[in-house]
Amino acid sequence: MNLRPDPGLTFDDVLLVPKYSDIRSRKDVDTSTWLTPGIRLHIPILSANMDTVTEASMAIAMAQQGGLGVLHRFMSIERMVEMVRKVKRAESMVVLTPLTILPSASVAEARHLMAEEGIGGLVVVDEHQHLLGLVTTRDVLLAPDASAPVSTVMTPRERLIVARENETLEAARHKLYTHRIEKLPLVDAEDRLAGLITVQDIVKIQEHPHATKDGLGRLRVGVAIGVKPEEIERAQACVEAGADLLVLDIAHGHSEHALRMVRALKQRFPNMPLMAGNVATAEGVRDLVKAGADAVKVGVGAGSICTTRIVTGCGVPQLTAIAECAAEGHRLNVPIIADGGMRTSGDVTKALAAGASAVMLGNMLAGTEESPGPEVVRQGRRYKIVRGMASLTANVQRRRLERNEEDVEEEEWSEVVPEGVEALVPYRGKVKDILHQIVGGVRSGMSYVGAHNLPELWEKAEFIRITPAGKVESGAHDVELI
Numbered sequence: 001m002n003l004r005p006d007p008g009l010t011f012d013d014v015l016l017v018p019k020y021s022d023i024r025s026r027k028d029v030d031t032s033t034w035l036t037p038g039i040r041l042h043i044p045i046l047s048a049n050m051d052t053v054t055e056a057s058m059a060i061a062m063a064q065q066g067g068l069g070v071l072h073r074f075m076s077i078e079r080m081v082e083m084v085r086k087v088k089r090a091e092s093m094v095v096l097t098p099l100t101i102l103p104s105a106s107v108a109e110a111r112h113l114m115a116e117e118g119i120g121g122l123v124v125v126d127e128h129q130h131l132l133g134l135v136t137t138r139d140v141l142l143a144p145d146a147s148a149p150v151s152t153v154m155t156p157r158e159r160l161i162v163a164r165e166n167e168t169l170e171a172a173r174h175k176l177y178t179h180r181i182e183k184l185p186l187v188d189a190e191d192r193l194a195g196l197i198t199v200q201d202i203v204k205i206q207e208h209p210h211a212t213k214d215g216l217g218r219l220r221v222g223v224a225i226g227v228k229p230e231e232i233e234r235a236q237a238c239v240e241a242g243a244d245l246l247v248l249d250i251a252h253g254h255s256e257h258a259l260r261m262v263r264a265l266k267q268r269f270p271n272m273p274l275m276a277g278n279v280a281t282a283e284g285v286r287d288l289v290k291a292g293a294d295a296v297k298v299g300v301g302a303g304s305i306c307t308t309r310i311v312t313g314c315g316v317p318q319l320t321a322i323a324e325c326a327a328e329g330h331r332l333n334v335p336i337i338a339d340g341g342m343r344t345s346g347d348v349t350k351a352l353a354a355g356a357s358a359v360m361l362g363n364m365l366a367g368t369e370e371s372p373g374p375e376v377v378r379q380g381r382r383y384k385i386v387r388g389m390a391s392l393t394a395n396v397q398r399r400r401l402e403r404n405e406e407d408v409e410e411e412e413w414s415e416v417v418p419e420g421v422e423a424l425v426p427y428r429g430k431v432k433d434i435l436h437q438i439v440g441g442v443r444s445g446m447s448y449v450g451a452h453n454l455p456e457l458w459e460k461a462e463f464i465r466i467t468p469a470g471k472v473e474s475g476a477h478d479v480e481l482i
């Protein structure tokens, strides 16, 4: 038998040894990290590309807090593109392509468009994009004649306050305030519409000073891509819609078809950051990096809803996997992302201390307001569903999607060999509050180790193995919890 000499360890097997620290306040700890050479995060946390964890709302919330959401791929390309667009539109300093309407359109049409897009105003332009006016909900909601043209209810060009397209945020804010207006259209030298700045957008920017943004001030978003060659189409559509990171996602990332897809994606999109996984060994990291991955995701069988280790007998306990992969990642100067198995902020600190540049969370972010899916109530308690992407129901849904049909014959269900489960998690409220607790714990953990930032954590962290008695001592014990 070929047996590794050292046992595989996971989070509960170890603790971090406290070290001398000159950190006075958790606020002095810097949790920022490089996710890929071009993407900096204020907090080292990604939400998992699972259909019960990350769709547009989660991705928006994650990026607003300084992390990143990775959209799952168990949906049509069209739906995914719409989600990417939604995230990119959610927050930006300048709306580059504001919604417009022709002056001849009717009040009813303007009402309909605003309601459909969930916005409070439209810019009125002619066929050549020349600015003619602004129409807001106030102008149309109570207008007596719904068939009247928009030109009769809009604020016309001569009464509009506008700015040139290269307006600074400070100057725009000043104009919005001094004129007490909500929207500031931007125009070029020919008075054609070049963008729009709104009070709402400026307020959002102020509310999220550490948000993860692209060069245009829009929130960043990652997208999961499968290994099948036709997934290139999904990648292409998402890149065109503005996605910031491609995540090649497969349970066994150290496989020929994964490597082939990494090469294909890198060749087709040489400038797009590419994360690939999942692997659990140094060789896995090396091969993915050689194929073109800019970051590697680590975790085989660690997920809370994952039964891969039981069904297949394969996997590596997560902390050992992270440490081994991170040693290789640091050697190659490639970030390692620890994916799955973390249940507490302490686990997140341990994953980072073992060398990860960021973590990916499923369970800890499921059950939130922003996670997809309805709430269910059981015996008066609120829950949400979380499911593995290799679970029975997720498999059946994927088959339906691939064939574009509603029904998958019942006997086919038995063909599926699931490696995941469906489960309930308690309703947890807003992602923002959950992240506050997790990041607070991580900051505190880093200060116990005396680390001001992640590179110092990697350098200073020393783990100690603990016994079952040590684990009992680590939690609340010998008290009745109330």
Ligand code: RVP
Residues within 6 Å of the ligand: 048, 049, 050, 278, 299, 302, 303, 304, 305, 306, 307, 308, 339, 340, 341, 342, 360, 361, 362, 363, 364, 387, 388, 389, 390, 391, 419, 420, 421
């Ligand atoms: P956790 O945070 O412990 O819930 O783990 C989330 C991770 O579990 C995902 O990011 C993914 O790598 C893995 N996963 C998702 N589905 C399944 C499965 O069905 N086996 N596993």
